[in-house]
Amino acid sequence: MSGIFSKAMARNIFYGGTVFFFLLFLALVYDTERELPTRDNRQNLSAEVIAGKKIWETRNCIGCHSLLGEGAYFAPELGNVYPRRGPEFIKAWMQSQPTGAPGRRQMPNFHLSDEELDNLVAFLKYSSEINTANWPPNIEG
Amino acid sequence: MNTASATALTPAPPAAQYRLAGDLAIWIFILAELLAFGVFFSAYAFTRAHHVELFDAEQRALHRDVGALNTALLLTASYFVVRAVQAAERFAARASSHWLLGAMVCGAGFIVLKLFEYGAAFDQGVSLSSSPFHMFYLSLTFFHFMHVILGMVILAALWFGARAGRYQPGDMNGMETGAAYWHMVDLVWLILFPLVYVIH
């Protein structure tokens, strides 16, 4: 017999350890909330950007694309598409979909109005100005 | 027959018998914690290698006196905990609870000094994002600080237990488990202090 191993102690350590690390996590979350204003580009959250985010969501863009690396990996990263392609290209691209090229991946046409396109572009511009610790490694995303 | 039962009742000589003081569950937990701290310490050291001058300069600005005093407080608390365990092992529950109280006073002293140190640091704009050194300084000491607080909670539980006469020879698991955790908190600080406050 090299020692004791009791269920009650294992249980106490589970509850204690969980509470401990959850509190630690909350402390870090609290600090993050304080630090975010310097990084998250909130000063540029205009009405257009907010409207653009909603268009982004209601067209389920994340189902093919990634944004800051999160989402699906079927189509290009869009967190930095604004500096990569520029606003006019983005709008023209959206309007010319789908390409219909046989065998190629297809993007639906969402029939966005000019205003909606501008909002979406504003959202993508705002997203590209978030401080992401220099991610992605290069402009191709 | 009689010989056999007599042998079973006589404990084996202690030296010949290995025994882990404290519950196996806490030792697994301690190992996991030590691993996390060990990786964190190494991360500090390897990051320092890239920013030697910054680390050395900002390290000089820390309160070494407070750090050293805190080391002494933790060591004393650990010593008191040892005495508390020893007292409980000779049926001296009252003495044991007094030693534990002493350990908690030392722990509280650590916490007060640490809060003072943090207050001064925050006033100077030190934050997790202000520099790599500050990131590690705050992360490591705060992670440890929370361990001290948890250790205090455990010591308080032991104190109540000791006063209720819960620990005695043959029934030391709770006390030894709590003691092992507290010593771990001490052990980690014995690396943290020279590493973060002194070595450059």
Place this chain on the structure above:
Amino acid sequence: MQYKSQAVAMPYFIAAIGLFVGQIIFGLIMGLQYVVGDFLFPEIPFNVARMVHTNLLIVWLLFGFMGAAYYLVPEETETELYSPKLALILFWVFLVAGALTVLGYLFVPYATLAQATGNDLLATMGREFLEQPLPTKLGIVVVALAFLFNISMTMLKGRKTAISMVLLLGLWGLAIFFLFSFYNPHNLVKDKFYWWFVVHLWVEGVWELILAALLAFVLIKVTGVDREVIEKWLYVIITLALVTGIIGTGHHYYWIGAPEYWQWWGSIFSALEPIPFFAMTVFAFNMVNRRRREHPNKAAVLWALGTGVMAFLGAGVWGFLHTLAPVNFYTHGTQITAAHGHMAFYGAYVMVVITIISYAMPLLRGRAANSEKAQVLEMWSFWLMTIAMVFITLFLTAAGILQVWLQRVSDTPMSFMTAQDQVALFYWMREWAGVVFFIGLLTYLASFFVKGEAKAVAS
């Protein structure tokens, strides 16, 4: 089956398996769209297929968890379920809500669906895995609360074991963290930050409690090892899981605008995340080796051991591969992530649900274990699906490494689509592995219908 009310688990298990089939069919569609881009376009665009694929996965796992709870809790608490009728009503509510949601995805344009379901009142849609319309999200909350009420009331009136407590804790955590799906701030960084409170704190937090509890339950039953031994190891394993997993959330905060110290906190703690999975594997094998009885249900034992190994490989090893910030800088948002996601979900959650189904279903059908023939077929399906998943993961990993190399590391980086064309061969191989997986799944289905000499219920 010792308690009559355990029978409500059966429809849950059947629904789970049915939706699993649906999930895999949509997975095959997506896999093909990766290489034949216009396949089923415009009828089922990729984003719709993906939404169905991932949402079906979540819903069928939830069906599995709920069925498992209805089966397990009466037996653990040694009392009948508080309300079997409520359990059956919830089953139909959840099934109909789930089916309507999927039909909505398939037949209504997403923007129209959003408008029709009140997304303008509270915008929660269009975020990965949380695409469900508002009524569905609310329905999930209602069903979850009623389910938890039923289970908690059952627990209150019966014996409280460690296994049922841990399971309950996991299920409550699941419901509570889902509430973050209603929080969708305009600020993209905060949106993403708290989105992980649902996703990460589910799969690398509270779901692990459910996983460990289910595994512990089945191990007690099939090995006959002392409950005391199994339950204390259960506690140790879930302690390690949460100690590493909670702060491990940080590995999602490297590149989404959160402060940079998360790179350290996230790397250090998530680097330790394989430990609990390793412990679980060792634990499962250890218990089976120390078994005190030969349970007639060999297939369930195989699934239980498989869960340990595959969870360790998928969640532990494949997670570790890209969790350190300097590596993740290059791999974030590539096929490496997809590789990890597939094997981790299969190894940890799919397999544990199949484990409990494999153990409980014969008992629900009035026998200790299925016939030898049915079990052999089920074990074939185990190997087919598991090996296929290993290959899916390997091919996606290969695709990912190549993608990272061409698109991220190279001095002259390729554009996304150019790089995708370069790795098409791996996508083809992944699709074929997917077909094998589907064959394995069909084999699994078939194993339910194989007749033969059934093992009688052990007295």
Place this chain on the structure above:
Amino acid sequence: MHGSAARATLLWLVLVAATLLTWAVGERGSAGPHVAALLAVVSCVKGGMVILDFMVLRHAPPMWRALTLGWLVLTWALIGLAYWNGMPT
């Protein structure tokens, strides 16, 4: 197995004295590999005392002694390696 009070007191005195030494080195501002090595050794000795005597691992199964003492030495070895890496060449 928890030793005598006198031994514990002696260990405590040694530990506090060693802390004073570390503090004094810090106050003098001494730097360089020799100083770092000295402080590492002092820390290892102190840690060893806590592990073997306070945590009573002296009487524990060898595996546990190896794990804890090994952790102490390995951590300092890694720190030493990093220190050496950061030295001006």
